[in-house]
Amino acid sequence: MSNNEKGKKIIVAVVGQPNVGKSTLFNILTRKHVIVANWPGVTVEKHEGWRDYKGYRIHFVDLPGIYGFSASTLEEIIARNYILSGEPDVLLVLVDSTMPERTMYLALEALEIFPKTIIVFTKSDLTHTYGIHINYRALSRILNVPVVAVSAATKTGINELLETIIKVFEGKIGRKAPLKLNYGALEPFVRDAEELIKLSKLSRQYPSRWLAVRALQGDKEILDKMKELGEKELVEKIMKIRSEIENIFKRSVEEVFAQIRFSKLAELMERVVVRAPIKSREVYVGIDRLFSHPIIGPIVSLSILLMIFAIIFTLNTGFPLNIIFYSIGYGELAEFIEEHSLGGLLEEFFEWLGGVARELLHGFPNWFVNLVVDGIIGGVGAVLVFLPLIFLVALLLALLEDSGLAPRIAMSLHSLLQRIGFSGHAIFPVMLGLGCNVPAIMASRSSPNFRERLRLIMTLAFIPCQARLVVVLGIASALSGIKGLILVVASYITAFIIFAFIGKLLYEYDRKRGYVDEPELLLEIPPLHRPLGKVVWWLTWNTVRHFIIKAGTIIFLVTMISWVMLNYSAELKPVSSISDSLGASIAKVFSPLLYPMGFTGETAWKIAYALMIGFLAKEAIIGALAILTGAESSAAAIRMLGLSEAQIVSLTMFSMLYVPCLATMAVICLESRSVKIMLTTVLIMMVIAYIASILAYVFSLIFLGS
Numbered sequence: 001m002s003n004n005e006k007g008k009k010i011i012v013a014v015v016g017q018p019n020v021g022k023s024t025l026f027n028i029l030t031r032k033h034v035i036v037a038n039w040p041g042v043t044v045e046k047h048e049g050w051r052d053y054k055g056y057r058i059h060f061v062d063l064p065g066i067y068g069f070s071a072s073t074l075e076e077i078i079a080r081n082y083i084l085s086g087e088p089d090v091l092l093v094l095v096d097s098t099m100p101e102r103t104m105y106l107a108l109e110a111l112e113i114f115p116k117t118i119i120v121f122t123k124s125d126l127t128h129t130y131g132i133h134i135n136y137r138a139l140s141r142i143l144n145v146p147v148v149a150v151s152a153a154t155k156t157g158i159n160e161l162l163e164t165i166i167k168v169f170e171g172k173i174g175r176k177a178p179l180k181l182n183y184g185a186l187e188p189f190v191r192d193a194e195e196l197i198k199l200s201k202l203s204r205q206y207p208s209r210w211l212a213v214r215a216l217q218g219d220k221e222i223l224d225k226m227k228e229l230g231e232k233e234l235v236e237k238i239m240k241i242r243s244e245i246e247n248i249f250k251r252s253v254e255e256v257f258a259q260i261r262f263s264k265l266a267e268l269m270e271r272v273v274v275r276a277p278i279k280s281r282e283v284y285v286g287i288d289r290l291f292s293h294p295i296i297g298p299i300v301s302l303s304i305l306l307m308i309f310a311i312i313f314t315l316n317t318g319f320p321l322n323i324i325f326y327s328i329g330y331g332e333l334a335e336f337i338e339e340h341s342l343g344g345l346l347e348e349f350f351e352w353l354g355g356v357a358r359e360l361l362h363g364f365p366n367w368f369v370n371l372v373v374d375g376i377i378g379g380v381g382a383v384l385v386f387l388p389l390i391f392l393v394a395l396l397l398a399l400l401e402d403s404g405l406a407p408r409i410a411m412s413l414h415s416l417l418q419r420i421g422f423s424g425h426a427i428f429p430v431m432l433g434l435g436c437n438v439p440a441i442m443a444s445r446s447s448p449n450f451r452e453r454l455r456l457i458m459t460l461a462f463i464p465c466q467a468r469l470v471v472v473l474g475i476a477s478a479l480s481g482i483k484g485l486i487l488v489v490a491s492y493i494t495a496f497i498i499f500a501f502i503g504k505l506l507y508e509y510d511r512k513r514g515y516v517d518e519p520e521l522l523l524e525i526p527p528l529h530r531p532l533g534k535v536v537w538w539l540t541w542n543t544v545r546h547f548i549i550k551a552g553t554i555i556f557l558v559t560m561i562s563w564v565m566l567n568y569s570a571e572l573k574p575v576s577s578i579s580d581s582l583g584a585s586i587a588k589v590f591s592p593l594l595y596p597m598g599f600t601g602e603t604a605w606k607i608a609y610a611l612m613i614g615f616l617a618k619e620a621i622i623g624a625l626a627i628l629t630g631a632e633s634s635a636a637a638i639r640m641l642g643l644s645e646a647q648i649v650s651l652t653m654f655s656m657l658y659v660p661c662l663a664t665m666a667v668i669c670l671e672s673r674s675v676k677i678m679l680t681t682v683l684i685m686m687v688i689a690y691i692a693s694i695l696a697y698v699f700s701l702i703f704l705g706s
Helices: 022-032 076-085 107-111 135-143 159-168 184-197 209-218 221-227 230-247 254-273 279-290 297-318 322-326 331-339 344-361 364-383 387-403 404-410 414-418 424-433 437-446 450-462 464-477 484-511 531-569 582-597 601-614 620-628 634-640 645-656 662-671 675-704
Strands: 008-018 036-038 045-053 058-060 092-097 116-121 132-134 147-149 271-275
Touching: 008 076, 008 107, 008 159, 008 184, 022 036, 022 045, 022 058, 022 116, 058 159, 076 107, 092 107, 092 159, 107 116, 107 209, 116 135, 116 159, 132 331, 132 387, 132 531, 135 147, 135 254, 135 531, 147 159, 147 254, 184 209, 184 230, 184 254, 209 221, 209 230, 209 254, 221 322, 230 254, 230 322, 254 271, 271 582, 271 620, 279 297, 279 404, 279 450, 297 344, 297 387, 297 404, 322 331, 331 344, 344 364, 344 387, 344 645, 364 531, 364 620, 387 404, 387 424, 387 464, 387 531, 404 414, 404 424, 414 424, 424 437, 437 582, 437 662, 450 662, 450 675, 464 620, 464 634, 464 645, 484 675, 531 601, 531 620, 582 601, 582 645, 601 620, 601 634, 601 645, 601 675, 620 634, 662 675
Parallel strands: 008 058, 008 092, 092 116, 116 147
Antiparallel strands: 036 045, 045 058, 132 271
């Protein structure tokens, strides 16, 4: 098939030290579509292969295994000359994640030559087994280069790598210029040599700084080329600088450069790599037997997860401890717990901040004061009040992951998940989904089975994320006594039942058409160890950072849009009443759909409006309700709307089950590579949410009588 038929061509060079897993990864990337020949003029074998992906034909060139680019061996000369030839569009440098400090050296050298580089950590499934933790995100940020972790054994990270290759080729991510490694005391000599190199014709072909460093190290191939170009005088001047370095440091220039480079590498690795002391597996045989027991294992695992979330809720909101105290007659103690919970303290802070802002802005136009106090502080504050909750969830899940308990939980729950068509691999996306559905859907890549991954992509949005927890807690807090606790628990149970039910339906659909086999668990069980503070912080911060960015950008923007829509008409003129606003006009079109849930009149369009805003960011429902009512808390907003208990139950159920947010819809589309799958998922969620909320309203009227 012609290149035009296959789409654009991307040439990717693949380089790495011997035994980093290069050949295995090359075969997986090319699906063994490999051509074997020899490099021109030598007997060294040349392997080339291809992969068609998203309209591109990605052409992989497997370079010889090398330790560096010093051109001291034939393999190094071949690899370096090919990279510098200008033929490759993207360079993959493979690093063994079980030996990152030793195998990362080649990556640093490569970055000095070729900017469009991707660092690929191989054997990522084994790092935890060796007690190694690598902060790939931090490494990527420090070097300003894409970093991808892959595993040939579990096939994880392969699609992410292919996606990254395309993004680097298109210039969307990655370096724009070679890395300028700071050589410390050698910098003055490097700069002098670079000024001389810029006068050479070679500087038109290769990076001048890299040429200067190599020339100072006596690179024979480069110096010979300069002499062939008639630049003998330049070579002599560079040799004088080289001699000066040797006189000062009393060592060979090569040794001085290598020492500095290794020192820089050690500093870098210290920042991004942590090693945990690993004890013999025999020490933990009893624990492993406990988790592997077919009955006790799942009970222990579920108990751990329930205990974790009970601790999180109690510390952040006082829930469910406050409800328990209310129900047994200790109202004052329950109120004390609520007021002194992390969420309660933050709520008081934003109330105080709003009052201070209103006083400071005295004299400013009313619209501006309302924008700042009700729009910015009220709207965003109503969401940020749950930041401690998100931090605690991320922290405790990070402790599970780093300690080695998480994979044991996956192993113990594998048999349960098999009943609904998933393997134990699904537990990691599900656990992440309790934090945020976006990384959860992306984590579905951990499943080695494509059809299982597709089913996860379509069902993970039912997992109650922290954003929905924010909304559910906010709405449920308007109920008195133990009813709020029952509502939250019931909404979570309902969400998980629907996740399981839809997952099972999709599995049966696949099975009847012969698409799938019995779900299997391919997982390395690492040794248990004490969680490391640095690693736990990495994992926690990645989740919290996502929420802060979301709250600081998307939610802030949504809150501003919401405020404008509620304070201006379709003609962008200020309105005296919210019911005359643009937002109200749009919401009133959809409000009849809420009549079966008991919402009518002003209440119907206000609820419809909040749910519309929830399409963009689910947490923004609380902010929208706060703006609509002028209330300082979510519970107060619900009370001001005058919702009955049955309406509160119905609204909670719909908020829990309908589409999480715009970001989730986008990632479903990206990960499935199908608009049809995304639209199908959205339709399924909307229909289920609508039916469930109506049923919840009807049953609540029967059992609650209101």
